[in-house]
Amino acid sequence: MDRLTAVRVFVEVADLGSLTQAAERLEMSVAMVSRYLAAVEDWLGARLLHRTTRRVSLTDAGSAALPSCRQLLGIADEVHHLAGERSREPAGLLRVTTAGSFAEAQLTGALVDFQRLHPQVEVMLSVGDKVTDLVAERVDLAVRITNTLDATMIARPLAQCRSMLCASPGYLQQHGVPQVAEELRRHRCVAHAFGIGKHYGFTRGGEKIVVSVDWAFHTNETAVLRRAVLSGAGIGMLPTYYLGDDLRAGRLVPLLPDHEPDVLGIHALYLSRQHQPLALRMLVDFLAERFAGEEAPWDLALKAHASAGRPTAGA
Incomplete structure (x- = not known):
């Protein structure tokens, strides 16, 4: 029986x-x-x-x-x-949310490439840095950059988010290049309004360094923060996934390269492992493979750019 x-x-x-x-x-x-x-x-x-x-x-x-x-x-x-x-082609609508800067720099291209492989999948991508209620807003997948995870959701690590201190050449020409972290106190600094408080935190040679600074410009959007730094508003800390083109073109100059800012995780967040739509399961696998490795692909590209002999301010 x-x-x-x-x-x-x-x-x-x-x-x-x-x-x-x-x-x-x-x-x-x-x-x-x-x-x-x-x-x-x-x-x-x-x-x-x-x-x-x-x-x-x-x-x-x-x-x-x-x-x-x-x-x-x-x-x-x-x-x-x-x-x-296993024998079916993924199809249907996937609602995805993430930060605007990550959508612009990395996720949108990844979603388009996924759709080339699976053209029957429709994607609706919403952007914003606020925490999203996946149930209330009927979101299938949130890609979030955080070290504070909601225990009620399933989290799959995708990559690490590193940041870099940088400024425009024009700002540095006018105000000078900081050679040590303490010199940041006398510079104009710009910051994310919901970010790190009135200080910068670094690790240098295994030692934790915290420097108090005064913000000259605040914003709740990373894209606006980048634009402020590009415009010469001051020194800012920006995610490396968002900086590649600016650094390669010389529009931004990296500062204090031996000071590593705190690292955040990039996670795929969803509600349950049970009875996931095939399209969602395959998308999470696709993103995990695309961003996989000890270092994220955008960090490897920046490292290759730096090793090609480009000068770094504050080195």
Whole structure:
């Protein structure tokens, strides 16, 4: 007799407290339900149910076995779901959210490349730095840059987000180049309004360094912060995923290269591993592979640029 069906019958009877109601829900006879219950009891070697003329209740052994039986059915359903999807092409709408700067610099291109592989997938990408309620806003996937994760969501690491202190050549020509972190106190600095507070934090040679500064310009958007630094507003700390073109073109100059700012994680956040749409599962796998490695691809590109002999201010 099919043990998986026998376990399913046991769970239904336990939930409903009635062989007759379980038989109706499972569309089988009461006699067949009884046979399946006997089979699962024989398999587990224990009496699972007390049967009376009016009601069925769990024995101690039945109460102990019920959670594991539910888990077994969940695993079986998930395997069936996965097996059925292997032969299907991902399709449908995926709602994705991330920070505007990461969308512009990295994620949009990745999503377009994913759609080239799977043209039946439709993507709706919303941007913003605020924390999104995935349930209320019906979001399938959030790509967030943070070290503070919501325990109610599943998080899959994609890459590390490193930052770099930088300024425009015009600003440095007018105000000078800081040679040590303490010199940042006398410079104009720009910052993300919801970011690091009135200080910069670095690690240098294994030592933690914190420098208090005064902000000359605040913004809640990384793209605006970049534009302010490019315009000569002051020294700013920007994510390396967003700086490649500016550094290669000489529009921005990296500062204090031996001072490493705090590193954040880039994570794919979603609500559940169970019964994920095929398109979502494949997209998360795609992003994890695209951004994989000890160093993110944009950091490797910057390292190659630096090793080509470009000068770095403050070195």
